[in-house]
Amino acid sequence: MVDTHGKGAGIKMEYDPYEIDITDLVLYLNDYCNMNCRHCYYRQGNHTIDTRWIQEAVDNLPNIKKAVIVGGEPTICPVLEEAVDILKSKNIAVTMSTNCKWMTWGKQEKNTGGTNNEQEYWQTKKREEEDHMKQGERKRSYTDVLDMIKNIDVIQISLEGPPQINDSIREEGSYMNSMDAIDFLKQNGYEKYPESTRKGYTGKRMFIRMTYSEFNLRAIPRMLRLAWIKHLPIVFFPLKSDTQPPLTSTQQVQLYNLLMKYSTDDGRRLAMSAVPQYWTYMGDTESYCPAGKHRINILPDGWVTPCEMNMPPIFDKLYNMEKNNGELDIDKLYRNIDYFLRNIKTVDDGCINCPHHRICRSGCLMTNEYLKCPLREQIDFSYFGDRIGVSTGQRMKRVGQLNTIIERAFVC
Ligand code: SF4
Ligand code: SF4
Numbered sequence: 001m002v003d004t005h006g007k008g009a010g011i012k013m014e015y016d017p018y019e020i021d022i023t024d025l026v027l028y029l030n031d032y033c034n035m036n037c038r039h040c041y042y043r044q045g046n047h048t049i050d051t052r053w054i055q056e057a058v059d060n061l062p063n064i065k066k067a068v069i070v071g072g073e074p075t076i077c078p079v080l081e082e083a084v085d086i087l088k089s090k091n092i093a094v095t096m097s098t099n100c101k102w103m104t105w106g107k108q109e110k111n112t113g114g115t116n117n118e119q120e121y122w123q124t125k126k127r128e129e130e131d132h133m134k135q136g137e138r139k140r141s142y143t144d145v146l147d148m149i150k151n152i153d154v155i156q157i158s159l160e161g162p163p164q165i166n167d168s169i170r171e172e173g174s175y176m177n178s179m180d181a182i183d184f185l186k187q188n189g190y191e192k193y194p195e196s197t198r199k200g201y202t203g204k205r206m207f208i209r210m211t212y213s214e215f216n217l218r219a220i221p222r223m224l225r226l227a228w229i230k231h232l233p234i235v236f237f238p239l240k241s242d243t244q245p246p247l248t249s250t251q252q253v254q255l256y257n258l259l260m261k262y263s264t265d266d267g268r269r270l271a272m273s274a275v276p277q278y279w280t281y282m283g284d285t286e287s288y289c290p291a292g293k294h295r296i297n298i299l300p301d302g303w304v305t306p307c308e309m310n311m312p313p314i315f316d317k318l319y320n321m322e323k324n325n326g327e328l329d330i331d332k333l334y335r336n337i338d339y340f341l342r343n344i345k346t347v348d349d350g351c352i353n354c355p356h357h358r359i360c361r362s363g364c365l366m367t368n369e370y371l372k373c374p375l376r377e378q379i380d381f382s383y384f385g386d387r388i389g390v391s392t393g394q395r396m397k398r399v400g401q402l403n404t405i406i407e408r409a410f411v412c
Contacts, residue, residue: 010346010347010348010349010362011346011347011348011349011352012342012343012346013342013346013347013358013361014342015338015341015342017334017338019293020292020293020294020334020337020338020341021063021293021294022061022063022064022294022295022296023063023064023065023066023290023294023295024064024065024066024067024068024290024294024295024296024410025057025058025061025064025066025067025068025087025092025295025296025297025298026067026068026070026295026296026297026298026307026308026410027049027054027067027068027069027070027083027297027298028042028049028070028071028072028297028298028299028300028308029048029049029069029070029071029072029074029077029079029080029083029300030047030048030049030071030072030073030074030076030077030300031044031045031046031047031071031072031299031300031301032044032045032046032047032071032072032073032076033071033072033073033076033099034073034076034099034101035073035099035101035170035171035174036171037099037169037170037171038168038169038170039160039169039211039239039241041240041309041311042071042072042311042312045300045301047299047300047301048077048078048079048300049077049079049083049298049299049300050302050321050322050326051079051082051083051086052326053298053302053321053326053328054083054086054087054298055086056321056326056327056328057296057298057328058086058087058089058090058092060328060330061296061328061330062090064090064092065092065093065408066092066093066094066095066408066409066410067087067092067093067094067095067410068094068095068096068097068156068308068410069083069084069094069095069096069097069152070096070097070308071097072300073098073099073101074096074097074098075098075101075102075145075148075149080148081148081151084151084152085151088151093153093154093202093408093409094151094152094153094154095152095153095154095155095156095408095409095410096149096152096154096155096156097156097158097209098155098156098157098158098181099158099170099174099177099178100157100174100177100178100180100181101171101174101177102145102181103177103178103180103181103184104173104177145184146188152204153202153204153205153408153409154204154205154206154207154408154409154410155185155190155204155205155206156206156207156209156235156409156410157178157181157182157206157207157208157209157232158178158208158209158210158211159175159178159208159209159210159223159226160210160211160216161210161216161219161222161223162175162219162222162223162226163175163176165215165216165219166178169216182206182208182230182232185206186206189203189204190204190205190206191204191205191206191207191231191232193231193268194266194267194268197233197266197267197268197270197401197404197405198267198404199400199404199407200407201404202408205405205408205409206232207232207233207234207235207405207409207411208223208226208227208230208232208233208234208235209234209235209236209237209411210223210234210235210236210237211236211237211238211239212236212237212238212239212247212255213238213239213241213244213247214244214245214247215244217247217251217255220236220255220258221258224258224259224262224269224271227269227271228262228269231268233270233271233272233405234270234271235271235272235273235274235405235411236255236259236271236272236273236274237273237274237275237367237411237412238273238275238364238367238369239367240309240366240367241367245368246367246368246369246370246371246372247369247372248372249372249373249374249376249377249379251372252277252281252369252372252373252374253374253379253384255273256273256278256281256282256374256381257381257384257388259271259272259273259278260282260381260388260390260395260398261388261389261390263398263401263402264398265394265397265398265401266401267401267404270398270401270402270405272402272405272411274411274412275363275364275367275369275370275412276288276289276360276363276364277360277363277364277369277370277373277374277375279399280356280360280363280375280380281373281374281375281380281381282380282381282395282399283380283381283382283392283395283396283399284399285355285356285359286359287356287359287360287363288359288360288361288363289307289345289360289361289363289364289365290307291306291307291310291345291365291366292306292307292316292318292337292340292341292345293337293341295307296318296333296337297310298321299311299312301322302320302321302322302323303315303317303319303320303321304317304318304319304320304321304333305317305318306318306337306340306345306365307365307366307412309364309366309367309412310365310366316340316344317336318333318336318337318340319332319333319336344365345361345362345365346361346362347361347362348362348370348371350371350376351370351373351375351376353376353378354373354375354376354378356375364412381395
């Protein structure tokens with residue numbers, strides 16, 4: 001394995017190989033989608049995962065506790081239910097990320113009547129949908145959706161901002177689709193407040209996820225209002241980009257403070273940034289990136305990488321299921337993980353004065369946010385808490401509530 005991030009010049013640190021324990025599994029079921037979002041980091045292709053690889057992974061990595069299903073769009077993947085069944089047979093909590101385009105299937109059904117223009121509109125939508133259908137994929141109707149997702153524990157609804165911003169990044173009408181999907185899922189048992197924010201809750205959950213960058217940063221307060229109106233937790237994650245600079249240290253401070261101020265002690269309102277340094281900033285100094293150490297990602301062409309953002313074209317190849325006849329050689333996988341953790345997931349020079357660098361190890365490898373992490377300047381939430389009216393006790397309660405969300409769900 002070679003260093004593909006140019007971070008090899010960072011500070012290499014020893015790793016305790018006994019710390020490696022895979023508890024999180026990411027599955028890209030497919031690399032085709034029925035939308036074409038501007039910031040999508042996965043190429044469009046025609047691969048569908050081989051479910052035997054999933055079986056092999058869960059049989060050989062018995063400590064997997066949670067999995068996330070992504071794509072492409074998983075709801076148009078023919079092996080979605082089979083994949084979920086394999087995971088549930090091992091009692092693994094399953095999160096699925098979806099673009100909610102399936103809500104248009106419902107509208108197609110409901111709109112068989114209407115004016116000629118309306119009928120034409122929905123027929124066009126239907127034709128578009130069919131065009132996206134790939135070989136082997138069966139056609140699904142609106143009522144199939146519930147059956148399709150019945151064993152999924154957590155649904156992650158991606159929104160990139162209020163309607164105009166979201167639709168300019170994703171697709172016209174996609175904001176309204178997501179709103180309809182939220183209501184539909186709520187009616188069908190997802191996210192019952194307050195039970196769902198209690199520790200140990202094992203029922204169905206839902207949350208909103210927004211990818212942020214300089215482009216949509218100013219929309220975050222409106223997204224917090226939306227999350228409050230919908231009574232859903234909201235998770236923010238920085239854009240993985242080679243061209244966009246990371247948020248400045250001041251922007252990160254303002255964002256993290258805003259999210260903590262928005263959250264409430266009882267968990268009625270919850271917001272977080274899903275980068276490791278957010279937790280460190282809030283005083284949870286045990287936070288680090290799980291890539292490789294606790295997480296692997298299987299792509300639909302067979303490559304295994306350390307995390308869901310660790311993707312082609314620049315990615316760390318831990319293993320290839322297809323080239324190994326679908327078998328998982330654990331020794332080989334762990335040797336490559338060990339190499340990755342020692343030589344590639346290095347500590348950035350600028351983090352060395354941070355007292356937490358031995359645990360955090362420069363946080364998320366796949367976004368550049370650590371380059372402007374406020375802790376490099378020895379600034380954390382304790383500096384602001386009193387000023388914005390959040391005591392240490394309240395901060396700890398809110399961090400505890402946020403932890404309940406990620407017990408069984410994937411957020412980064
Ligand atoms: S300064 Fe670096 S090591 Fe410290 S918390 Fe931030 S990203 Fe992690
Ligand atoms: S913190 Fe970043 S590198 Fe680590 S698992 Fe999450 S997305 Fe991947």
